Amino acid sequence: MKQDNYFSSDMLDLNAPEAQGDVFYLGGKISGVEAAGDTAVCTLPMQVQEQMPNNTEYNPNLDGPKELQQKLEVKAYGESIIRIRIAFDGSPMSDTGPILSLDPELENPALSVEEVSSVWKINDSKGRTIAEVDNTPFAHDTWTDALDAQIPEQVKLAVYPNANTKVEFVYMDSFISRIFESAGLGCVMRDGQPDRSTFAVYCDQNEKFAGTGERFCNTDLRGQLLQLQNTDGIGTNSRRTYKNVPLYLSSHGYAIFMHTSAHVRLSLAAVSGNAVSAMIEEPVIDLFVIGGGSVPKILENYCRLTGFVPELPLWSYGTWMSRITYVSDDEISTIAAKMRERKHPCDVLHIDTGWFENDWVCDWRFSPTRFPDPAGFMKRMDDLNFKVSLWQTPYIRNASPVAGDALEKGYLGQKDDGDEVTGSDFGNGENAGHIDFSNPDAVKWYQDMLAGLFDVGAAAIKTDFGEDVMRANYHMPYRQFQNLYCLLYQKAAFETTQEKTGSGVIWARAGWAGAHRYPVHWGGDSQCSWNGLLSTLKGALHIGLSGFAYWSSDIPGFYGYPVAFHSKPSDELYVRWTQFGVFGSHMRYHGDWPREPWEYPAVEGITRSWLNLRYMLIPYILQQSKVAATTGLPLMRSLIVHHMDDPICWQTTDQYYFGDSLLIAPVANDDGVRDVYLPEGMWVDLWTGETLEGATMLKQVKMPLSRIPVYVKKGAEIPVYPDVVQSTAEMELEKVVCLVFDGTYDGFENSVLNKSGVEASVCYA
DSSP, X not given: OOOOSOHHHHTTOTTSGGGTTOEEEEEBOOOEEEEETTEEEEEEOEEEEXXXXXXXOEEEOTTSOOTXXXXXXXXXXXXXXXXXXXXXXXXXXXXXXXXXXXXXXXOOOOOEEEEETTEEEEEOTTSOEEEEEEOOOOOOOOOOTTSOOOOOOBOOEEEEEETXXXXXXXXXXXXXXXXXXXXXXXXXEETTEEEEEEEEEEOOTTOOEEEEEOOSSOSOOTXXXXXXXXXXXXXXXXXXXXXXXXXXXXXXXXXXXXXXXSOEEEEESSSOTXXXXXXXXXXXXXXXXXXXXXXXXXXXXXHHHHOOOOXXXXXXXXXXXXXXXXXXXXXXXXXXXXXXXXXXXXXXXXXXXXXXXXXXXXXXXXXXXXXXXXXXXXXXXXXXXXXXXXXXXXXXXXXXXXXXXXXXXXXXXBOOTTOOOOOSOOSSSOEEEEBOTTSHHHHHHHHHHXXXXXXTTOOEEEEOOOSSOOSOBOSSOHHHHHHHHHHHHHHHHHHHHHHHHSSOOEEEOOBOTTGGGSOOBBOOSOBSSHHHHHHHHHHHHHHHTTTOOOOBOEETOSBOSSXXXXXXXXXXXXXXXXXXXXXXXXXXXXXXXOOSGGGSGGGHHHHHHHHHHHHHTHHXXXXXXXXXXXXXXXXEEOGGGTOTTOHHXXXXXXXXXXXXXXXXXXXOSTTOEEEEEEOSSEEEETTTOOEEESSEEEEEEEOOTTOOOEEEETTOEEEEOOSOOSSGGGOOGGGOEEEEOXXXXXXXXXXXXXXXTOXXXXXXX
């Protein structure tokens, strides 16, 4: 359906053919509030709105039935999180489930209700007002009978996640009562049953928004109408995205997390400039209004609800080398030997689609012709200090030897007659179905196959795909399962990896709220171009504002430009993306053309030097991963994480903090020239040691191919590894030294980094 710029259609879909007969109910004036223990319950009448023939206007039936009278529940979690929930389907509130992973120290204080005049105040055990219901009559004067005086009395509810922050549900957002621009609380009925729900909160005209998952667009999302529905992005240059998270952050120091796995349509002051509104494709509104006043505190509170990331094994922070695809023991053994001979530090070799007997036909078994001795192969890689990562997919082809057994035992989603079995992979062949991760028996079957791979020496699994899940019959309803699929899929793989190897790590693409607990996620199939690099960075910064602390990308992009699979990346792009990759939590080369450094001989020396620098920074990355595991802060941080009140930071999408202390400004053009914004504070140029004062725009900074702008907070102490190594297995962490960026630091050439053997002439020239 094309947009027609009316709330009824663009948010509620009431003009869709299948919506004929749907009825919209609007939350009315709350008629009572009672508190019992840690929950306050408001009685919320629902008023039917009779849709008029033009599909855009409503005639409020003020005397109509109120059979949808509902309970609106209010609950506090600690001092800065308030839950607002209405279950139109009668389902009970729960603090458990696949998405939530509550901090055990997150207490639910007892609540009380205080009535002052026409206002009910809901207070916590410390006397703080966390929410209030205002039933003061809506004041209006009618000076002529020609005007429509039928104004439906709507819910007037506000919550206070911070002492000075008021989040107010919309109670009147219309020109005349018959045309809504947004609705505070509402439900759409279909065939007499609640079908989908909507809510809206007021926003200021200068309010800005961020988060919502992996967005390949500017930091400030104001004015965007988003569909939170996982799909194959087929790149990083469109509105499609692999990772959606029903969480948005406001520049006013709060966030709203929609606890759902259903598809969500989210208007960030787009359909109505007065409001943030959402349509949730299930009959439950379950909102956590998260306070904190700052981005770091908001992210910490969000992770107290959904879980913190784990710390990951040391080797995972080294270089991952891959392409699409290595196809045999002989080929990979040659690559491994050459990586060591040419002194390119690396920890992981990844085999993509080519380790099966038939390319893309996943059966979790090594090809007997090209990998005749998998255990022996793994042992030889281990002797060279390489871990091996393996690709797989949850989409089972008819040609796979495991398809028949999986279908017979009901481990795959069962399609209805006429349904197509789809999948977002690129191999040829029809899918038999998708593994049903809502079926415990199917999960065990899948995990048993993975366990066999770990038994022969695999270290990690690439849990590719999981976004475009076929419409079929699963153990849970498709409407709740489609977005949740990736989380259950990745959980199964992560937990098996942890059990069999002692440390959990996967390589995943899709994402939803809660999936950050099962890292690592990467940015998908980006284009090998400057635009591809910059849009990939945008995605990284938004996903970092959505609870995902670890993230990576394909270096130097995945698919060739201008012709996919037929265009080799330029030397300049290869180096610039390598430099960008060094300053990420994880670093992997991958794509549709060979990615090994010697395939780019003119810049092989520069690449080697940057990989050496990566390994020297691993102690700092380890330090920052501990920060992530306790605070929820991502390693790659949008500037607004630390400078939420700086309007320039809201407009800056091509530079970022790497951890607490480093400011990174990637170069994304052939000229090596870019502007750099230094936020407030004192900064030290990594290369020269020059100290600069922040809140400053550095214009037309020119960089040779061998370096990019990197600045360090003055006074920062950066732990580094002082020796050149070929893998993390060679690291003796007691050798770590600290580089102090104070008045004694006089540039890279004179630092411990240079003395350790980095080719300073390459990195600094």
